[in-house]
Amino acid sequence: NAGVTQTPKFRVLKTGQSMTLLCAQDMNHEYMYWYRQDPGMGLRLIHYSVGEGTTAKGEVPDGYNVSRLKKQNFLLGLESAAPSQTSVYFCASSYSEDNQPQHFGDGTRLSIL
């Protein structure tokens, strides 16, 4: 009963390096989301997807790219990491019907030096 799984759990990068965060869900959810959470800022939506092969920008998309090649996976990429991207990243998923809550993974803690 995995739910939403994020990998890796922790990562330290140097400025300019690239990396991909993986989110996998086993609940057959249509919708998937990537958030970042910073102290005093609350959860902010980076990108989201309403189905396989689709992506859309959220509130803070700059510096990130995403892909949804398979329904169960949603990848978040940082092409050239910057210290401002140091954050905790959460992935979430939900059913496509109205009034559905989102279910979260346990987060990826990313530090950019």
Next chain:
Amino acid sequence: RKEVEQDPGPFNVPEGATVAFNCTYSNSASQSFFWYRQDCRKEPKLLMSVYSSGNEDGRFTAQLNRASQYISLLIRDSKLSDSATYLCVVNAVNFYNQGGKLIFGQGTELSVKP
């Protein structure tokens, strides 16, 4: 005005106390309302959905007032394990398909002391 606003907190209460959190939302067309709980450095977890008629789950009661665009969460008989940040959450609404997007409040921190 923020789309979802919550009591700033923190709330420091003794065990056994009753505590209430309030939340207001700006878009009268919102249809879905939730309370999430987030423990320190952990992921947000759904505590309960909020229905128009109000709903109760054990020691937790959620109320919705659409006319005032106001949501509340009442916790009775507080336990040490209730210490967490409570997030008020509302669905995003505009003319286009929102793809199930939710708007999260900044959260209210609760600390229950022995």
